[in-house]
Amino acid sequence: MIRNSRDPSATEYAPAYAGIPTFMRLPATHDLADVDVAVAGIPYDGGSSTFRTGSRMGPRAIRENSLLIEGYHPRYRFNPLDLLRVVDYGDLEVKVASIEENIELVAEQVSRIVESGATVISLGGDHSITFPLLKAHADRYGPLAVIHVDAHTDTEEGYYNHGTPFVDAIRAGAVDAEAYVQVGIRGAWDPEDPIAGAESLGAEIMMIDDCFEMGIPMVVRRIRQKVGTKRVYVSLDVDAADPAYAPGVSTPAVGGFTSYEILQMIRGLRGLRIAGYDVVEVNPQYDHGAITSVLGANIAYEFLCLAALSRTET
Amino acid sequence: MIRNSRDPSATEYAPAYAGIPTFMRLPATHDLADVDVAVAGIPYDGGSSTFRTGSRMGPRAIRENSLLIEGYHPRYRFNPLDLLRVVDYGDLEVKVASIEENIELVAEQVSRIVESGATVISLGGDHSITFPLLKAHADRYGPLAVIHVDAHTDTEEGYYNHGTPFVDAIRAGAVDAEAYVQVGIRGAWDPEDPIAGAESLGAEIMMIDDCFEMGIPMVVRRIRQKVGTKRVYVSLDVDAADPAYAPGVSTPAVGGFTSYEILQMIRGLRGLRIAGYDVVEVNPQYDHGAITSVLGANIAYEFLCLAALSRTET
Amino acid sequence: MIRNSRDPSATEYAPAYAGIPTFMRLPATHDLADVDVAVAGIPYDGGSSTFRTGSRMGPRAIRENSLLIEGYHPRYRFNPLDLLRVVDYGDLEVKVASIEENIELVAEQVSRIVESGATVISLGGDHSITFPLLKAHADRYGPLAVIHVDAHTDTEEGYYNHGTPFVDAIRAGAVDAEAYVQVGIRGAWDPEDPIAGAESLGAEIMMIDDCFEMGIPMVVRRIRQKVGTKRVYVSLDVDAADPAYAPGVSTPAVGGFTSYEILQMIRGLRGLRIAGYDVVEVNPQYDHGAITSVLGANIAYEFLCLAALSRTET
Amino acid sequence: MIRNSRDPSATEYAPAYAGIPTFMRLPATHDLADVDVAVAGIPYDGGSSTFRTGSRMGPRAIRENSLLIEGYHPRYRFNPLDLLRVVDYGDLEVKVASIEENIELVAEQVSRIVESGATVISLGGDHSITFPLLKAHADRYGPLAVIHVDAHTDTEEGYYNHGTPFVDAIRAGAVDAEAYVQVGIRGAWDPEDPIAGAESLGAEIMMIDDCFEMGIPMVVRRIRQKVGTKRVYVSLDVDAADPAYAPGVSTPAVGGFTSYEILQMIRGLRGLRIAGYDVVEVNPQYDHGAITSVLGANIAYEFLCLAALSRTET
Amino acid sequence: MIRNSRDPSATEYAPAYAGIPTFMRLPATHDLADVDVAVAGIPYDGGSSTFRTGSRMGPRAIRENSLLIEGYHPRYRFNPLDLLRVVDYGDLEVKVASIEENIELVAEQVSRIVESGATVISLGGDHSITFPLLKAHADRYGPLAVIHVDAHTDTEEGYYNHGTPFVDAIRAGAVDAEAYVQVGIRGAWDPEDPIAGAESLGAEIMMIDDCFEMGIPMVVRRIRQKVGTKRVYVSLDVDAADPAYAPGVSTPAVGGFTSYEILQMIRGLRGLRIAGYDVVEVNPQYDHGAITSVLGANIAYEFLCLAALSRTET
């Protein structure tokens, strides 16, 4: 792969609009020897059966806009790329025409990365990919605590789609339901009570109203109490942000987080034992000015910083 | 009319992107027998003489995006469609080429609904439709208290347009000027003082600065003090929201409310004696990603919940 | 259903931007008694596994833009709505999460219409819906001649998707392969020869180069020779038009027809024994200015005129 | 007014994206002394009662994109600005809230220019402005031959709107109906025969099919035969072009002219005794990539060349 | 120049969408006699070498959207146009092909305005224009305190571009580095620590986190402490706002200010001795709904009010 060096003088001649776009200009490879973190796209939106479609274009758009980020974090005062060996694993194979086959196909490929010891940061794709992601992680680590930031509970019963992954994940034993927290839930999407459904599966729900009332620092505290020292998986649906901040999603949900609140929340997870991460539902077909993709890229980058912190702080 | 059942299993086969779009898949009918609430579009933008035009497409866009909402309110813990009989009354007839004729035409049609005993939730169209709306309501109920959420005072003198409806409504005796409150006012649209003008008509003005300083709960308290137990009409211009949250408007006004603050404010009106509602100025021609239409649909839905609450709580 | 009258004075008060959008303001109903033509949407894009997605929004967009058409054909000198009883059958049920189930589901619903004696004009949706459409028609009429206007052969081997429907239709015996003609084929989409594949299935292929060289009147003559007096099905993929004329498609193909050439070709089918029609692949997510939807609506309208002609001329 | 010099070195320092945009950087003034041609915007879309609205933004967009044109015509081999004294008269006053008042207001202002001896090139605005334009010209010149290029006949009966101006103009005696020709007519917009209506008013109609069949040179010959040496007014609705070439219009009409055919037709009018010109219905709200505005600017420029030719050739 | 009167009745006939767009309909002139404030566009984006380009269209878009503002400030309770003589100086000459020549060219033209005694409010263009702006102001006033609101430090070392102007300005002695404050800094744009770099040049940095934690009133207090009674230059990069509020920028930076916070901050500068102002990086090519341009226009207007206040309060 060419022009992915991190030569600091490179951007004068190869600016963010130049070159073949890998995530943050990282080398694109399937070679996982000594790799700490693998960023992998999952360009699948076959689960978006409810309203809009198009998050299949998400990984590509996130990569392009990740090129704005050269990586020095002005608050952590490090560049995670100096601390970790990170690769762009490219996009996983997907099977748009069959969601069941896709679950298997994704799970299998993720398992291969997880088994190598690398931490996975996945770029969606719609939320249906989180079930195979959780499955692959649980196969290695056992049932996982889950921090699930979203406007929707995604614990509906019924046929498998992007509104149901956590039901299947819990039933498959991939989730430690004692330590499953949903943050940012809101809206009137369902004809009947989705909260009761989610709670009956064990999830603790932090409605958006509660989040706004208590403020993000307290939200973070509640998340940390719930998760404790358990190994945890982080799944972030960008529609947790308000459509003003993330118009490019498949099921926009008014009354959501600002982009800063999202970043603040992620930074609050510092020190947790995080097994894996995903950022899902970036839909470039509705993302004028690419602001959702830019947000998605920054979320993935913040995940990378958490991974770097966990190496340096333990 | 087909495919408007509320069969809970329906969305698997008839998702939000399918079917002929009525508001929340409600039956489209002019039959008002036993109807509690009629949702009516008023696709008129002949009053948008100041800058952009296009809110004629508002009702259609709000309906389409209302299909994301199946109705269970996770905070109120009910589905208003279980408590009320609601219909989509379709779009009223309009007369774009003559604003005077349009005022008559709209007022007359609204009167017919109001006389049936149904509560009207109107989907604009530009703000010029609020004068006939107020007139029709006052014809039945007498002068009404008014809660008017907007970036603009809409009490300019001069020829009739979407910046003047409240002047005519007050002069026509449709408004109880002792109980008229404007919320969210800001900006430098006028060459001379619009506040003095509005105040001289009796309006109490809560500038956006004041709203931000005191916070929405206090704003709500002030509104409730002003309105008390009087019968009140609620008129919400989506440009009260910041252009970040509502880009699809005809006269965008920076420095406005978030979508959450709008929802919070509406929820604060619980228990008031509300005679009618409108949400106006959704302009899909400038609404990339449809976020303003989504907001408009949610506002209309929150109005529906207020109507449900008023039935159940009295 | 309201405001769907064809009262000629209606448009002054209910212009094309007003009202709940049914196709050409036709009544929306499942009642097929005495119906000549049923226009039915099939909002399915689960077969769009190759590039872009979004034709699920096609039926809605076509309906909206059909409101520009009140129906008098200035060349035929009639209004087909005066000659036929036409209804908008709404959208068929679809199953986005399983293409196999969707094939069954669509075929079954189409059969119900076909059995009633009504002619179906389908609004796609992606091209994968044409297999169930052909199946349902062949169930009643036996194997059908097919006029297939498209940039792509759609006769690829492999898993079922929007590039394969005619393979399955031929193998299922729904197509009279002696009378199957493809018009407008071009491009370098495949790694290997798609023409040979299509021809081995029996299709006669009129490449776009040939079409441009001979001109549309001769193209029409060739189509008519092939089809003769056999009962024929017409399937029109809007990507047959150049992306300049139809940007809103899932797999844009440069070097295509103008919109006028498309209309000219349809008009050339006058007098053929046409059993059914579809217009597919209108993808509003990429259709700025809605020009593809407008084209799609006009194509469906021209189909309606063919149906009217076949009544009056036989 | 600043930076409107025609200094040939100017564009290095004041490129097409710089400066306050007057038409072709002409001086903006109401001083008509010794002026040959006045370019005037008419930012009115109150007559767009049928579908989309937004041509009020047309004059502004045409001016901006006119800056691409510095003026040397490579075929005529002159720069019309070297042969004529041309000014940008700015935008006329308009009255969006009353179409009747607007007709008076526009007619009166146009008369003032016409009386000065300057030729008017008007930039619309919707087609309803052509009645006052014709009236003002006929007031000076008597009834005028009319060359009307359009997809629509615009001779509907009923309330005044952008689909009716020629009825009123004919009835007001502003048109010499013996020499009124419509070019490019097509589509199924009306419920009943619009051709008969137009013809009964005296118009000769060249349907788009006829135009395509005979080719533009023959179309031009027919126009010239009809008009002869009479004084003629040219009204060009950009929706005569296909939506591929002119997506930014209020009522898009598939199956239309290419941009080249439009230019070819205008060039064919060389030597006619043209009294005035308008280009209408450019609607920037639907004009992605501004291609319709660019076309509108070029049309106005070609009009300017005709005016220059008529000075030099007589 | 025509139709720029401030006749209060004008907007009925010349609304915000009409007329040739000068800033707030001010007269466009280079005559600076007795002028208090000159608003000048600098349509240059040759320094945007890092990601997107297009802010060359910024001045034009800001002017167009400034027409929404007729000027009465509902909080200050005055119209600055009643207190100051303001002109639109048009766009400065630029030299896109050579950034060095452009620096000279801009500096020279700004100096001419500054020497006249008029205060300059510049509309960018990319941030590279701030070096010549500072230079021209320092030539008259000596080294200036600087209030620099931005997401980026813009104090990178290396070749001159829109990320470096303050380095050159400091080195050229145009900045009083003791009184240089950066507000809103965030993000991971650089491979190495940009904060240290900025601080080593003397800048005091208020990171966005700090701003959000302390709140805007305290941010304002800190700015005022730093600047004191020194003569100060204000440079505001609109990407300081979150992309939700300002999508139309060249390097979008998530986690930023709301539009209200920007206005609040500017209003907090009341009474400071401000020598000049710029608002930069409005990029209309990515500004759907024009919300960034509307924000830019309001920022320039708020600057105008500060200028008015400084006249009236001293």
Added chain:
Amino acid sequence: MIRNSRDPSATEYAPAYAGIPTFMRLPATHDLADVDVAVAGIPYDGGSSTFRTGSRMGPRAIRENSLLIEGYHPRYRFNPLDLLRVVDYGDLEVKVASIEENIELVAEQVSRIVESGATVISLGGDHSITFPLLKAHADRYGPLAVIHVDAHTDTEEGYYNHGTPFVDAIRAGAVDAEAYVQVGIRGAWDPEDPIAGAESLGAEIMMIDDCFEMGIPMVVRRIRQKVGTKRVYVSLDVDAADPAYAPGVSTPAVGGFTSYEILQMIRGLRGLRIAGYDVVEVNPQYDHGAITSVLGANIAYEFLCLAALSRTET
């Protein structure tokens, strides 16, 4: 580099929207051993000083849309990737801030490829890159015949920009002016005669009018006569196509070629001794629906076929 195999079964699992986008999924490498053709992006738009900017994003957009093309040419009946060894050389280094340095930088890198014996197909970027491209080719092959397809002559005198490259190339001795032909020229961009200028440099000009009158087959014959058996360079500015077919350009020119005519012309060059190719001025910032990028990708692919033909036919 991963997932760039040409395994024919690949697209089921790695469709056109998946994977890191190299041109036609070719391997991305700088290793030119045994390479027949190198496709290289030149993401430079610093020469776009005349109107819009943004073609820096061109190579990226062309690559993404090239993924629609798997390569079998249905007319030539081969897949060029079966006949040639082709690589994606990535993007060349560019220097946006200095056009002179960029000329050197580009020329030097192109020379390196040319010296390796590989044929270069360049993806622009603006037309200013053609001077270094011609220079690098002439350094190896001597002065070259040039086929230049464009709306503009690009032979203006003055400072170097995207409207001047051929002047410099001719003066640098890189062009055999006896065999330089311009095709598609039109428009009124210049204040004075650009044709005379171009002709005085030796170019033969085929105006668009002439092209349309004689038809593409004759245009091709004239080109071939001019070029004969000389070694020739092909430079294709996509604005040669009409804005309907190529809206995404920096200086749109109405009245141009269709996409089919462009393809037809390229195919007509079969058998010429072509030394190198470029396709320039694709500007994705104005390219709604990406139709210009799709056209650009197909043009590059047709170039590839010409290269394959020249191998197999000689």
